[in-house]
Amino acid sequence: MAEEIVLPGWKKWLEGIGDQVGFFFRFFRNVFTGGFEWSEFVRQCYEIGYRSIMLVGITSFIMGIVLILQLRPTLVAFGAASMLPKTLSVSFVREIGPVIIAIICAGKIASSIGAELGSMKVTEQLDAMEVSGANPVQYLVVTRIIATTVMVPLLSVLGDAIGLFGGFLALNIRDSMSFNLYFTKVIGSLDFTDFLPALVKTIFFGFAIGFVGCYKGFNSNKGTESVGIAANSAVVTASLWIFVIDAIAVQITSLLFYN
Amino acid sequence: MDQVKEDKEQKNASKKKDEIVISINGLKKSFGTKDVLKDITLDLKRGENVVILGRSGTGKSVTIQCIVGLLKPDGGSLTVFGEEVAEMGEKELKELRMKVGFLFQSGALYDSMTVRENLEFPLTRVLKITDQAEIDKRVEEGLDAVGLLDAIDKLPSDLSGGMRKRAGLARTIVINPEIILYDEPTTGLDPITSREISELILKIQKQNQTSSIIITHDMECARIASDRVLIMDDGKYIAEGSFEELHKSKNKAVAAYFTDIL
Ligand SMILES: Nc1ncnc2c1ncn2[C@@H]1O[C@H](COP(=O)(O)OP(=O)(O)OP(=O)(O)O)[C@@H](O)[C@H]1O
Numbered sequence: 180m181a182e183e184i185v186l187p188g189w190k191k192w193l194e195g196i197g198d199q200v201g202f203f204f205r206f207f208r209n210v211f212t213g214g215f216e217w218s219e220f221v222r223q224c225y226e227i228g229y230r231s232i233m234l235v236g237i238t239s240f241i242m243g244i245v246l247i248l249q250l251r252p253t254l255v256a257f258g259a260a261s262m263l264p265k266t267l268s269v270s271f272v273r274e275i276g277p278v279i280i281a282i283i284c285a286g287k288i289a290s291s292i293g294a295e296l297g298s299m300k301v302t303e304q305l306d307a308m309e310v311s312g313a314n315p316v317q318y319l320v321v322t323r324i325i326a327t328t329v330m331v332p333l334l335s336v337l338g339d340a341i342g343l344f345g346g347f348l349a350l351n352i353r354d355s356m357s358f359n360l361y362f363t364k365v366i367g368s369l370d371f372t373d374f375l376p377a378l379v380k381t382i383f384f385g386f387a388i389g390f391v392g393c394y395k396g397f398n399s400n401k402g403t404e405s406v407g408i409a410a411n412s413a414v415v416t417a418s419l420w421i422f423v424i425d426a427i428a429v430q431i432t433s434l435l436f437y438n
Numbered sequence: 439m440d441q442v443k444e445d446k447e448q449k450n451a452s453k454k455k456d457e458i459v460i461s462i463n464g465l466k467k468s469f470g471t472k473d474v475l476k477d478i479t480l481d482l483k484r485g486e487n488v489v490i491l492g493r494s495g496t497g498k499s500v501t502i503q504c505i506v507g508l509l510k511p512d513g514g515s516l517t518v519f520g521e522e523v524a525e526m527g528e529k530e531l532k533e534l535r536m537k538v539g540f541l542f543q544s545g546a547l548y549d550s551m552t553v554r555e556n557l558e559f560p561l562t563r564v565l566k567i568t569d570q571a572e573i574d575k576r577v578e579e580g581l582d583a584v585g586l587l588d589a590i591d592k593l594p595s596d597l598s599g600g601m602r603k604r605a606g607l608a609r610t611i612v613i614n615p616e617i618i619l620y621d622e623p624t625t626g627l628d629p630i631t632s633r634e635i636s637e638l639i640l641k642i643q644k645q646n647q648t649s650s651i652i653i654t655h656d657m658e659c660a661r662i663a664s665d666r667v668l669i670m671d672d673g674k675y676i677a678e679g680s681f682e683e684l685h686k687s688k689n690k691a692v693a694a695y696f697t698d699i700l
């Protein structure tokens with residue numbers, strides 16, 4: 180510990196990476212060994228998924244409206260007002276929906292997982308689980324990471340739908356377009372190369388949110404202030420990961436589909 | 439023939455009685471530049487209750503955390519049931535922990551679970567008991583022993599500090615461990631409950647032949663529950679003996695613990 184203080188920054192950073200890789204393998208091993216904690220998993224899906232619906236819904240709804248209002252003048256200037264539904268649906272489904280929703284989830288879910296596990300660490304609950312011979316990784320980490328990996332994509336699909344509906348309402352402020360026509364235009368302009376890469380991306384977003392939250396909470400220090408630090412750095416790190424994953428995903432999808 | 443067999447059994451029994459379950463030799467542990475444990479040596483026999491006294495921050499909790507492998511010692515040897523803890527793999531450590539009960543100083547109840555679920559947790563996850571009737575029976579017995587039966591469906595956040603402590607104790611004893619490590623089992627309890635808990639510790643020892651290390655500041659608890667008392671100071675044990683022996687000690691550092699007791 181004495182040497183730790185004089186460790187140069189990059190060395191500490193590398194150590195942190197090493198820790199995370201170790202934590203990843205610990206998670207992975209525990210997914211396949213021992214029993215799966217179904218009831219805790221379902222509880223986490225409820226906490227993580229169901230309890231975020233409102234937030235994700237409102238955000239996506241507003242984003243849909245705002246995007247239409249912002250896009251409209253430009254497209255009208257080019258005489259392309261009829262392109263509005265297509266522009267919205269492609270940009271929302273491919274990029275804006277998944278990323279905005281993932282960032283919202285990072286703020287809500289990664290921080291709450293970080294704080295929850297961090298406070299369990301501080302109050303010795305993680306140690307207690309460990310010394311009882313139970314496996315805290317299996318019970319707490321595996322369930323949470325899998326729950327976020329499943330729920331964030333679902334939230335994201337829901338958010339897409341609500342966002343596009345918001346777009347429809349916004350469109351009808353100035354122009355009038357029947358819901359049927361709008362719906363046909365939106366669906367017609369999307370194909371699986373829009374939808375599938377976005378869905379795969381959100382799976383990774385979900386994993387990153389759960390993983391970072393668990394890692395930060397599990398490895399927090401033992402003072403009360405470290406609960407706040409764990410929650411905070413979970414949000415920051417998870418958000419960063421989301422953008423990194425997004426950047427990689429866009430490279431891969433454009434190589435595969437868009438050239 | 440029968441005579442021989444009987445002799446042998448008796449011998450086995452007495453051997454079992456003298457069996458040393460925890461053996462600590464020259465244990466050292468530092469945090470950074472701070473040497474917390476300097477030279478800890480202790481043998482715990484089967485069926486024996488050892489009380490550790492010592493001032494706050496001398497490393498009593500650190501000692502028992504080393505025993506269950508939560509902390510890694512820096513030197514010396516520490517064996518439980520004859521096996522070196524530091525050399526245990528994940529699987530051996532798990533097996534060890536199934537036999538050792540650990541009461542945390544803070545109680546360490548799982549916040550998100552009710553008292554009942556807290557007690558069920560080690561039964562279903564560790565002992566893998568599936569029979570719900572048996573689980574219910576053991577949970578209720580455990581809670582009854584600490585007088586918390588009416589709080590069975592409450593969440594830890596709805597309990598008082600003392601109740602939380604007792605629930606933690608119930609969770610520790612519900613798996614019937616062979617060794618129990620109590621970290622301040624009576625701290626924060628009223629004198630009457632404290633005495634009940636001390637008597638419970640004694641009763642568990644007699645009933646199940648458990649061996650225990652009890653860390654406490656409560657001299658009443660030490661008097662009731664101990665077979666042997668150790669006094670710890672500055673990372674070492676400075677005195678050892680039965681409660682009565684130490685009580686009569688002329689050594690100033692030892693006598694200081696007994697000033698309130700007449
Ligand atoms: N995980 C840890 N990291 C760093 N230092 C620690 C850690 N655990 C304990 N210490 C230090 O070791 C010393 C002994 O702590 P310990 O908890 O064993 O005291 P204690 O004898 O149980 O005291 P009390 O009677 O107050 O519970 C303290 O100075 C503490 O700061």
Ligand SMILES: [Mg+2]
Pocket residue numbers: 498499500543621
């Ligand atoms: Mg202590």
